[in-house]
Amino acid sequence: MNYFDLTAVKAAEAVNNKEISARHLIENILEHCIDLNKKLNTFTYIAGTEALEHADSVDQKINSGYSMPLAGVPIAIGDNIAYKEMPAGLGSGAFRDYKPPFSAAAVEKLIGAGAVVIGKTNTGDMGIALNKALSPAGPALNPWNINRISESAGAAALAVRQCMLILESDSEGALRQGAATCGVFGLRPTPGRISRYGLNICSGSFDQVGLAAAAVADVSLAFQAVVGYDERDILTSVSRESRVKSEPGKIPNEIKLAFSPESFDLIDPISAEKLSQFRERCSSHGFILVETPLKLLNNALKAFYVITYAETSSTFARFDGIRYGRAAEADNLEDLYYKTRRLTFGHEAQRRSVFGTYLLSKGNFEHYYQQALKVWSLVKQEFAETMSNCDFLVLPTVKSTALKESEDSDFLKLLDEDIFTAPVTMTGLPSLTLPAWRENNFPAGIQLIGHPFSDEMLINIADIIKAEIEYPVPGNSEGEAG
Amino acid sequence: MAVEIKAIENAIRVIKIEIDPVDQKRLHGELNRFLDWLESLEAVDTAGVEPIRFGHNVVNSLRDDQAAAGDLKEVRKAAPNFDDGFYMVPPIIE
Numbered sequence: 001m002n003y004f005d006l007t008a009v010k011a012a013e014a015v016n017n018k019e020i021s022a023r024h025l026i027e028n029i030l031e032h033c034i035d036l037n038k039k040l041n042t043f044t045y046i047a048g049t050e051a052l053e054h055a056d057s058v059d060q061k062i063n064s065g066y067s068m069p070l071a072g073v074p075i076a077i078g079d080n081i082a083y084k085e086m087p088a089g090l091g092s093g094a095f096r097d098y099k100p101p102f103s104a105a106a107v108e109k110l111i112g113a114g115a116v117v118i119g120k121t122n123t124g125d126m127g128i129a130l131n132k133a134l135s136p137a138g139p140a141l142n143p144w145n146i147n148r149i150s151e152s153a154g155a156a157a158l159a160v161r162q163c164m165l166i167l168e169s170d171s172e173g174a175l176r177q178g179a180a181t182c183g184v185f186g187l188r189p190t191p192g193r194i195s196r197y198g199l200n201i202c203s204g205s206f207d208q209v210g211l212a213a214a215a216v217a218d219v220s221l222a223f224q225a226v227v228g229y230d231e232r233d234i235l236t237s238v239s240r241e242s243r244v245k246s247e248p249g250k251i252p253n254e255i256k257l258a259f260s261p262e263s264f265d266l267i268d269p270i271s272a273e274k275l276s277q278f279r280e281r282c283s284s285h286g287f288i289l290v291e292t293p294l295k296l297l298n299n300a301l302k303a304f305y306v307i308t309y310a311e312t313s314s315t316f317a318r319f320d321g322i323r324y325g326r327a328a329e330a331d332n333l334e335d336l337y338y339k340t341r342r343l344t345f346g347h348e349a350q351r352r353s354v355f356g357t358y359l360l361s362k363g364n365f366e367h368y369y370q371q372a373l374k375v376w377s378l379v380k381q382e383f384a385e386t387m388s389n390c391d392f393l394v395l396p397t398v399k400s401t402a403l404k405e406s407e408d409s410d411f412l413k414l415l416d417e418d419i420f421t422a423p424v425t426m427t428g429l430p431s432l433t434l435p436a437w438r439e440n441n442f443p444a445g446i447q448l449i450g451h452p453f454s455d456e457m458l459i460n461i462a463d464i465i466k467a468e469i470e471y472p473v474p475g476n477s478e479g480e481a482g
Numbered sequence: 483m484a485v486e487i488k489a490i491e492n493a494i495r496v497i498k499i500e501i502d503p504v505d506q507k508r509l510h511g512e513l514n515r516f517l518d519w520l521e522s523l524e525a526v527d528t529a530g531v532e533p534i535r536f537g538h539n540v541v542n543s544l545r546d547d548q549a550a551a552g553d554l555k556e557v558r559k560a561a562p563n564f565d566d567g568f569y570m571v572p573p574i575i576e
Contacts, residue, residue: 231543306520322572358485
């Protein structure tokens with residue numbers, strides 16, 4: 001059996017049916033993972049005996065007659081999400097020795113469903129998106145082109161089957177963008193569907209735990225395992241079920257897909273042509289297409305960054321060497337604060353702290369922050385109007401395929417890359433990125449955006465579209481590291 | 483109008499972070515570029531628009547206020563310095 005062709009669904013089936021043991025599966029995946037990590041740098045920690053012991057306990061349960069939905073499935077977790085068996089480095093040198101005394105709620109649920117954690121994926125400085133904030137471990141690379149940085153290390157790992165599922169955070173859109181440029185499926189759920197307990201928060205309004213996998217059926221399986229109320233996160237929804245009761249028909253001609261003309265103008269010409277072809281294919285398969293204006297995307301992005309910088313500067317204040325983090329050597333209290341934060345924050349975290357503090361200062365608070373909150377209100381209204389006319393909104397995920405190295409140093413250009421993902425984050429709508437076409441042989445994805453609490457429907461419709469339209473194969477041998 | 487480097491120095495003093503002069507200069511240049519980038523946001527007509535605080539409508543779901551047993555051994559492992567049931571931290575009153 002070739003383990004690297006297995007989806008999570010097939011792997012769990014094989015383990016439950018005792019066609020393979022969880023230990024054998026994990027041993028093979030770990031070997032593959034270690035080998036590819038030398039080239040891609042997707043993991044900051046790869047498990048050893050602890051994962052094998054856990055796989056053994058899964059095998060014991062199977063042999064005792066239990067069946068588990070994710071039996072033996074190898075999963076990876078972002079390094080800013082807690083798992084008590086492994087370090088949580090938060091992308092900061094100050095946390096390299098930190099091992100949390102608890103696990104994130106979503107991690108607990110996946111393990112309870114039989115999954116085996118094989119490691120922690122590389123995250124940017126303090127958990128900020130990897131392409132914007134280098135971690136002490138350096139960049140994770142896109143396996144389709146190793147000269148390019150992957151926005152999400154986990155998505156890159158999935159593309160070459162270093163694991164079968166990942167849990168990573170998504171704020172401005174790193175998980176969705178990484179999924180798009182690595183050719184896998186990435187879900188940012190409706191806020192409240194997955195507990196954020198155990199996630200190191202930068203921006204309280206926007207950070208969310210998301211999921212990704214190489215197959216949409218795997219996203220569905222994992223989502224079912226992690227969704228639901230958690231008493232340790234007061235913002236999780238009490239209801240485990242989708243709040244949207246009416247299921248769309250399974251036939252495309254009952255489903256309205258909205259496209260925004262502005263999105264064609266905001267992406268590069270090759271991507272615009274591909275998006276146009278994608279829209280035509282959706283039409284020829286019978287989907288009802290509607291056009292919807294989204295005039296505020298540009299200013300939504302700017303409002304997002306004012307708010308996220310402001311919130312981040314506030315939440316990062318807790319890293320003072322007393323309550324959180326490693327204290328620096330210092331002669332007095334004032335010195336302790338200054339030196340601890342220098343030790344803790346890299347360039348991007350410094351920038352967010354300083355800019356956020358400036359934006360919240362007297363005079364600027366009204367001028368920038370309050371204005372951003374008002375624009376946020378307008379953005380929500382605009383998207384609500386759009387969603388009232390369709391079942392799903394289709395937007396690109398990235399402006400073009402993975403960033404070129406030469407573009408990686410310009411921070412404003414990097415912010416601009418989030419023009420389709422950050423505004424969706426502000427709306428609280430669920431968004432699933434799925435592979436849609438290739439550009440110069442690199443995968444490119446689109447976002448399907450659903451109504452609030454319609455996450456299950458979103459996954460279903462992605463499955464229908466997937467069946468209708470040709471996709472690149474993630475991890476295909478054409479990927480340089482594949 | 484470009485902001486002066488004093489804006490960076492003030493923010494650094496408020497958040498208490500050590501940043502060397504070369505990086506302060508870099509941040510000063512970046513802040514001015516960032517503020518230029520925000521120009522179109524400032525121009526959005528928001529008259530009569532109420533600012534919002536949350537992007538979603540989830541209402542706080544509170545758990546019962548009951549004490550639960552914790553595992554001090556586990557907590558201790560995560561603390562840099564732990565003694566007699568207490569976290570030992572640097573003095574904060576001088």
